[in-house]
Amino acid sequence: MRTLNLGILAHVDAGKTSLTERLLYAAGVIDEIGSVDDGSTQTDSLALERRRGITIKSAVVSFVIDDVSVNLIDTPGHPDFIAEVERVLSVLDGVVLVISAVEGVQTQTRVLMRTLQRLHIPTLIFVNKIDRAGGQYERVLQSVSEKLTPAIIPMGSARDLGTRGSDFTTYGAADVAFTARLADLLADHDDALLAAYVDDETTVSYRQLRGELAAQTRRALVHPVFFGSAITGAGVDSLIAGINELLPAAEGDVDGPVSGTVFKVERGPAGEKIAYVRMFSGTLRTRDRLKFRRDNEGKVTAISVFDRGSAVQRASVAAGQIGKLWGLGDIQIGDPFGMARTISEGRQFAPPTLETVVVPRRPADKGELHVALEQLAEQDPLINLRQDDIHQELFVSLYGEVQKEVIQETLANDFNIDVEFRETTTICIERPIGTGAAVETAGKAPNPFVATVGLRIEPAPINSGVELRLEIELGSILLAFRKAVEDTVHETLRQGLNGWQVTDCTVTMTHSVRLRMFPSSTAADHRNLTPLVLMSALKQAGTMVYEPIHRFHLEVPTDTLGPLLPVLARLHGVPQTPAVRGSWCTLEGEIPAARVHELQQQLPALTRGEGVLEYAFDSYQAVRGTIPTRPRTDHNPLNRKEYLLHVMRRV
Numbered sequence: 001m002r003t004l005n006l007g008i009l010a011h012v013d014a015g016k017t018s019l020t021e022r023l024l025y026a027a028g029v030i031d032e033i034g035s036v037d038d039g040s041t042q043t044d045s046l047a048l049e050r051r052r053g054i055t056i057k058s059a060v061v062s063f064v065i066d067d068v069s070v071n072l073i074d075t076p077g078h079p080d081f082i083a084e085v086e087r088v089l090s091v092l093d094g095v096v097l098v099i100s101a102v103e104g105v106q107t108q109t110r111v112l113m114r115t116l117q118r119l120h121i122p123t124l125i126f127v128n129k130i131d132r133a134g135g136q137y138e139r140v141l142q143s144v145s146e147k148l149t150p151a152i153i154p155m156g157s158a159r160d161l162g163t164r165g166s167d168f169t170t171y172g173a174a175d176v177a178f179t180a181r182l183a184d185l186l187a188d189h190d191d192a193l194l195a196a197y198v199d200d201e202t203t204v205s206y207r208q209l210r211g212e213l214a215a216q217t218r219r220a221l222v223h224p225v226f227f228g229s230a231i232t233g234a235g236v237d238s239l240i241a242g243i244n245e246l247l248p249a250a251e252g253d254v255d256g257p258v259s260g261t262v263f264k265v266e267r268g269p270a271g272e273k274i275a276y277v278r279m280f281s282g283t284l285r286t287r288d289r290l291k292f293r294r295d296n297e298g299k300v301t302a303i304s305v306f307d308r309g310s311a312v313q314r315a316s317v318a319a320g321q322i323g324k325l326w327g328l329g330d331i332q333i334g335d336p337f338g339m340a341r342t343i344s345e346g347r348q349f350a351p352p353t354l355e356t357v358v359v360p361r362r363p364a365d366k367g368e369l370h371v372a373l374e375q376l377a378e379q380d381p382l383i384n385l386r387q388d389d390i391h392q393e394l395f396v397s398l399y400g401e402v403q404k405e406v407i408q409e410t411l412a413n414d415f416n417i418d419v420e421f422r423e424t425t426t427i428c429i430e431r432p433i434g435t436g437a438a439v440e441t442a443g444k445a446p447n448p449f450v451a452t453v454g455l456r457i458e459p460a461p462i463n464s465g466v467e468l469r470l471e472i473e474l475g476s477i478l479l480a481f482r483k484a485v486e487d488t489v490h491e492t493l494r495q496g497l498n499g500w501q502v503t504d505c506t507v508t509m510t511h512s513v514r515l516r517m518f519p520s521s522t523a524a525d526h527r528n529l530t531p532l533v534l535m536s537a538l539k540q541a542g543t544m545v546y547e548p549i550h551r552f553h554l555e556v557p558t559d560t561l562g563p564l565l566p567v568l569a570r571l572h573g574v575p576q577t578p579a580v581r582g583s584w585c586t587l588e589g590e591i592p593a594a595r596v597h598e599l600q601q602q603l604p605a606l607t608r609g610e611g612v613l614e615y616a617f618d619s620y621q622a623v624r625g626t627i628p629t630r631p632r633t634d635h636n637p638l639n640r641k642e643y644l645l646h647v648m649r650r651v
């Protein structure tokens with residue numbers, strides 16, 4: 001049996017969880033369809049998800065269609081939980097991108113589709129909610145084509161949109177307009193097909209076209225579009241047939257070397273760690289020892305594999321499958337093992353742009369709060385838990401206010417800790433302005449370490465991150481020393497001259513220790529010396545602080561524009577020209593991430609409760625006015641005691 005690991009992605013509320021429920025029902029896994037509104041679905045299983053009616057964590061379920069075993073991952077659509085989507089991208093063979101027939105393409109839809117295209121993940125589009133008043137066919141297709149990709153092909157026609165009786169009928173060989181459009185689209189990427197088609201249309205059979213459609217969909221070149229309703233079930237059978245026919249099965253040799261990746265971590269009832277893995281190759285069995293992340297190793301004590309609905313205990317998990325592993329105490333989200341293919345290497349979405357201090361209401365809970373937040377960080381490393389050195393306050397990074405509320409409720413419900421938050425502030429970044437270089441040589445005062453480190457830092461293109469280069473001969477430095485320097489460079493750059501992450505730069509190693517003269521040199525010496533050299537080089541280079549800017553999309557009654565625009569200006573929003581369509585208008589523009597929450601809070605009063613705001617990260621822009629600084633935290637090696645002492649000795 002083939003396996004397909006399928007993601008369901010969409011803007012918040014488009015109907016992912018409802019569609020998941022409908023697919024499970026259609027496949028015979030459940031006898032009754034649960035509802036998001038009653039809190040009875042399979043995938044929104046957390047108490048918090050049921051109460052709020054939104055998905056917060058990605059969840060795996062499975063079903064079988066014909067000879068394909070589908071592992072379906074239902075993801076959250078709210079932008080505050082985008083990290084959950086990011087983590088599953090590397091384990092997907094295909095995606096159904098859900099779009100509401102009423103709302104059409106939304107901000108997050110664009111963000112997701114851009115990423116899916118960048119990663120070449122085969123994607124079908126399902127236009128949901130055709131039963132709802134205001135459901136559209138042509139208009140949605142047009143906006144998909146304009147805003148997402150023109151490489152789409154509607155797979156059928158819809159009727160009675162906006163009514164309970166709405167339905168979807170797939171096209172077939174007899175639909176001449178469909179076959180012509182299909183041939184046209186496919187010929188864009190296939191010269192042979194184009195030639196044959198131009199020569200004589202009748203020589204290309206419908207079967208050939210369907211085969212080519214599947215081939216091009218699997219290469220993520222074209223995107224078939226289905227319509228339907230998760231609530232009435234319209235169009236769902238056609239979608240299932242499409243998933244079966246058009247998406248690729250998982251590849252991988254079950255007899256090959258073991259490799260896979262961890263995309264989710266949770267704690268079981270007894271607090272035991274459970275790692276969700278996607279296997280790319282080989283077969284992992286219970287009692288196997290597994291090596292992951294450098295020198296870590298653990299013994300797999302139990303395995304369960306997703307099969308026809310839920311996870312069942314098995315003795316092994318093999319290439320292509322998703323399984324849950326017990327016994328690996330040190331494993332973390334994102335850990336690859338073996339020669340894992342990491343298609344989503346690097347970051348696909350913007351990192352969290354906000355941070356706040358978490359304070360326990362009962363001061364005695366401080367210790368427990370730290371432990372609890374560490375566990376939450378295990379499941380969501382991007383919250384990036386850290387403690388500032390001076391006040392011992394606990395900081396977490398956030399995408400937004402909803403995530404903050406969820407953290408608060410989770411701490412209260414699962415850990416019995418009541419917390420409040422300090423004011424939310426934005427997380428800026430620093431980029432070097434010029435080039436700076438510094439060297440400390442072994443044996444030369446005041447360098448107290450038996451190490452020579454020379455580093456040069458210079459600006460690199462935007463979004464390129466931090467790149468390390470060698471300008472010394474590869475063989476002239478021990479691998480352990482080089483690794484020590486490289487790791488410490490990354491660690492040190494987490495807090496630049498103003499305390500923000502330094503990025504978009506190249507750091508070059510220009511000098512290293514002569515081992516023959518200093519045989520007692522150690523990796524620790526290198527780790528200790530590197531921050532000093534790097535910070536000195538960075539000071540020379542100078543940095544500029546940049547703040548995160550979101551792109552907003554506002555739909556408001558036209559007559560409310562008058563009072564809205566001055567408020568936007570006060571919040572440093574930069575709107576483009578409004579697009580007025582009668583009594584409604586659309587306003588897009590940019591606004592500092594720091595101000596979005598305020599806009600969101602004021603919007604109901606400004607627009608009689610009718611305004612709708614969507615936003616997504618756009619870019620970093622240089623901070624104007626007062627440059628914000630961030631309190632230093634324990635990540636900074638400069639704060640290690642030995643360092644402070646050392647620096648003090650120097651001045």
Ligand SMILES: Nc1nc2c(ncn2[C@@H]2O[C@H](COP(=O)(O)OP(=O)(O)OP(=O)(O)O)[C@@H](O)[C@H]2O)c(=O)[nH]1
Pocket residue numbers: 010011012013014015016017018019036037053054055056075076077078128129130131132228229230231232
């Ligand atoms: N009329 C109608 N309502 C739908 C349909 N699909 C979903 N809904 C409703 O839309 C709302 C959101 O549905 P969900 O399934 O939770 O959407 P989601 O995409 O999973 O939302 P998040 O996971 O929070 O991003 C719920 O009130 C559903 O009942 C549909 O096909 N027709």
Ligand SMILES: [Mg+2]
Pocket residue numbers: 016017018044054055074075076077
């Ligand atoms: Mg959901």
